[in-house]
Amino acid sequence: MIVVTAALKGGVGKTTTAVYLAAAAANGRRTVNLVDADPQASAAEWLEVAEDAELAEVNLVEAPTERLLARALERTGADEVTVVDTPPGQERLLEKAMGLANVVVVPTRVGGVETPRAAAVLELLPKKVPAGLVLTSARTFTRDYQDAVAEWAEANVAVWGSVPERVGIAAGPAGWLSPEGLEIYRGVWRRAQRAAR
Ligand SMILES: Nc1ncnc2c1ncn2[C@@H]1O[C@H](COP(=O)(O)OP(=O)(O)O)[C@@H](O)[C@H]1O
């Protein structure tokens, strides 16, 4: 099963989402691979220093070009899970990755220009590939957040999770995975699995 975290823009929580999803998937018995398709290698760096038990079981593959990415995905075994972290601003690579995915997770922030940006990603998505959103760094008590949830519901786009704005969740390689973040992303992972083709 190939799960792609997709956005055209940086700073929306793609890498955070990819690493937490890999950790959530690693709680089962399956082999989990995290493919870092971003030349910036932030997911790779995170995995290299992480001491979390969940991440110790995750295989890291660095695949920063279309060709390497295609090869890494070809090698995903039938009973394996591969989570792909994608780079910002590379529409072609993103389209290719989404075309090979069983399911796509689109992290997005809330409000302003963020909604049309996430909608643009969904427009690149092949029709047969299921996708859901994760609302990241969310201030769930705000009007902006409520409006975004309502807008996505109206557009018939599934929201698989909302990740509140928390220093603990966003610590990245400098800290531990947060229990709260893990619980939320386990929920996202369950929904993604159910939706996967
Ligand atoms: N739930 C969250 N709460 C607060 N900050 C977050 C959260 N998720 C991500 N961030 C922060 O937002 C920034 C971008 O996240 P990252 O996962 O690197 O996004 P991308 O890979 O899309 O560039 C990072 O500084 C990260 O720590």
Ligand SMILES: [Mg+2]
């Ligand atoms: Mg990133």
